[in-house]
Amino acid sequence: MKYLNQMRDINLIKGMLEKVVLKSKTQVNIMEVCGTHTMAIFKSGIRELLPPTIKLISGPGCPVCVTPQSYIDTAIMLSKRKDVIITTFGDMMRVPGSESSLQREKALGGNVKVVFSPLDAVRIAKENPQYNVVFLAIGFETTAPTVALSIEMAYKENIKNYSILSSIKTMPNTMKALVVDEEININGFICPGHVSTIIGEKPYGFLAKDYNIPAVIAGFETVDILMALYSLLEMLENGEYKVKNHYSRLVSYEGNKKAQEIINNVFETSDSNWRGIGKVEGTGLQLRNKYKDFNAVVKLDIVEAQEKPIKGCICGDIIKGKNNPLDCPYFAKTCTPINPIGACMVSEEGTCAAYYKYRGSST
Amino acid sequence: MCVAVPVEIIEIQENEAVVNYGGVKKLVNISLLEDVKVGDYVLLHAGCALYKIDEEEAMKTLALFQEILECNEG
Numbered sequence: 532m533k534y535l536n537q538m539r540d541i542n543l544i545k546g547m548l549e550k551v552v553l554k555s556k557t558q559v560n561i562m563e564v565c566g567t568h569t570m571a572i573f574k575s576g577i578r579e580l581l582p583p584t585i586k587l588i589s590g591p592g593c594p595v596c597v598t599p600q601s602y603i604d605t606a607i608m609l610s611k612r613k614d615v616i617i618t619t620f621g622d623m624m625r626v627p628g629s630e631s632s633l634q635r636e637k638a639l640g641g642n643v644k645v646v647f648s649p650l651d652a653v654r655i656a657k658e659n660p661q662y663n664v665v666f667l668a669i670g671f672e673t674t675a676p677t678v679a680l681s682i683e684m685a686y687k688e689n690i691k692n693y694s695i696l697s698s699i700k701t702m703p704n705t706m707k708a709l710v711v712d713e714e715i716n717i718n719g720f721i722c723p724g725h726v727s728t729i730i731g732e733k734p735y736g737f738l739a740k741d742y743n744i745p746a747v748i749a750g751f752e753t754v755d756i757l758m759a760l761y762s763l764l765e766m767l768e769n770g771e772y773k774v775k776n777h778y779s780r781l782v783s784y785e786g787n788k789k790a791q792e793i794i795n796n797v798f799e800t801s802d803s804n805w806r807g808i809g810k811v812e813g814t815g816l817q818l819r820n821k822y823k824d825f826n827a828v829v830k831l832d833i834v835e836a837q838e839k840p841i842k843g844c845i846c847g848d849i850i851k852g853k854n855n856p857l858d859c860p861y862f863a864k865t866c867t868p869i870n871p872i873g874a875c876m877v878s879e880e881g882t883c884a885a886y887y888k889y890r891g892s893s894t
Numbered sequence: 895m896c897v898a899v900p901v902e903i904i905e906i907q908e909n910e911a912v913v914n915y916g917g918v919k920k921l922v923n924i925s926l927l928e929d930v931k932v933g934d935y936v937l938l939h940a941g942c943a944l945y946k947i948d949e950e951e952a953m954k955t956l957a958l959f960q961e962i963l964e965c966n967e968g
C-alpha cells in the first residue's frame with residue numbers, strides 16, 4: 532500500500548486542485564452518489580476551495596438514510612416479540628422510528644444485537660435455535676453479496692431460524708431515476724466507489740450513451756476526488772460523454788463476478804421503498820422463490836408498518852439532492868447527531884450528519 | 895455502514911482468512927475472491943473480503959495524476 536503515501540503528497544493534491552480550478556469555466560452540477568464520498572469531501576476541506584462554478588450535490592448513497600421510516604417501525608415491532616432476536620449493523624440502532632428506536636427498545640429489554648456481518652447473525656441463529664434470528668438487511672451492492680452468502684450458508688446448513696428483513700437497494704437504476712428528474716439537473720456523476728467494486732464499470736454505460744452524462748469511478752483519497760472532478764469537467768468541455776474508471780486498483784470493467792453470481796443466485800430485481808420518496812421501480816433486490824423461507828415478512832407472518840413521514844424533516848429531498856441540510860429548519864437546532872430527527876443525521880455517511888460535523892456553509 | 899476498509903491477509907484457512915484489522919486480528923470470509931495469498935491487501939466490508947487491491951493499477955493511476963499535472967493546458 533505504498534501508493535497511499537504518494538497519493539497523499541500535498542504537492543500532488545495542490546497541483547490537482549489548481550488544475551480543477553483552471554478547468555472550471557461554466558456552472559456545473561456534480562453529484563457524488565456515495566455517502567463515503569460525501570464524508571471524504573467534507574473531511575478534506577476541498578468543498579471550500581472549489582470555485583463557485585462547481586456545485587457538489589450529495590446523492591442517495593447512505594444506506595441507513597434511504598431506508599424508509601416504515602422499515603424501522605417494522606423492525607422495532609419485531610424487537611418486541613419474545614421469540615425474536617434482531618441482528619443489525621450498529622448504524623441502525625439510533626435511527627428514529629415514529630415512536631422509538633432500536634436502541635431504546637434494547638434498553639427496555641428488546642432482544643437486539645449489533646453485528647459486524649450477516650454471517651455473525653447466522654452464527655447467532657445456530658447458537659440460539661429457540662429464537663428466530665432476523666438480520667436487518669439494508670445496503671447497496673457492496674453489502675448484497677455478504678447478505679446473499681449468509682442466506683446460502685443458512686440454506687446449505689439447514690438453519691431454519693434465520694431470516695432477513697430486506698431493504699437492499701441497487702444503484703444504476705437509482706441514478707437513472709435521478710437523471711430523468713429535471714428538477715435536479717445533474718451534469719456529471721462521481722460513481723459510488725465500492726458499489727462499483729462489485730458491479731464493475733459496465734452498468735453505468737447507459738448514463739453516457741442514453742443521457743449524455745459523463746461519469747467517473749473514483750476512490751476516496753482527496754486526489755481521487757479532484758481527479759474525478761477534473762475528468763468530468765474535461766469531458767463536459769469536450770462534449771465527450773463516457774464512463775471513466777480512475778479507481779482501477781479496486782474496480783475492474785466486469786467487477787467481482789463471483790459476488791455478482793451469488794447476488795443473482797439469491798436475489799432478483801424488485802421495486803424498492805425509499806425514505807421520503809416512496810417506491811422506485813427496479814431499485815431493489817428481493818429473495819428468489821427458492822429462498823422465500825428466509826424472508827422474515829413471510830416466515831414470521833409480519834404485518835409491515837405503514838409509512839408515517841416525520842413532519843418537517845426533508846430527508847427525502849436531501850437524498851435526491853434537491854435540497855441540502857441548510858434548507859431544513861431543524862438542522863443543527865432541534866436535529867443534531869445526539870438527538871437526530873431524521874435518518875440523514877444518524878449515520879456518519881448521512882448528508883445532514885456530514886454537514887453538521889464539518890459545518891459546511893456553502894452548497 | 896457502507897464503509898469498506900483495506901486489510902492485510904495474515905493467514906488463510908479455506909474460505910476464511912485472518913486479517914490485520916487496525917492492529918487487531920480478525921477472521922473474515924474470503925469465498926468471494928479467487929487466489930488470495932498471505933500479504934495481499936483486500937477490501938473488507940461486513941465480514942467479507944470483496945476485492946483484492948491491485949497495487950499495480952494504483953501505480954498507474956498515480957502516473958496518470960502526474961501526467962495531468964505536467965500537461966500545460968488548463
Ligand code: SF4
Nearest residue numbers: 844845859866873883
Ligand atoms: S436536519 Fe434532521 S430533520 Fe432536517 S432533513 Fe436532516 S435529518 Fe431531517
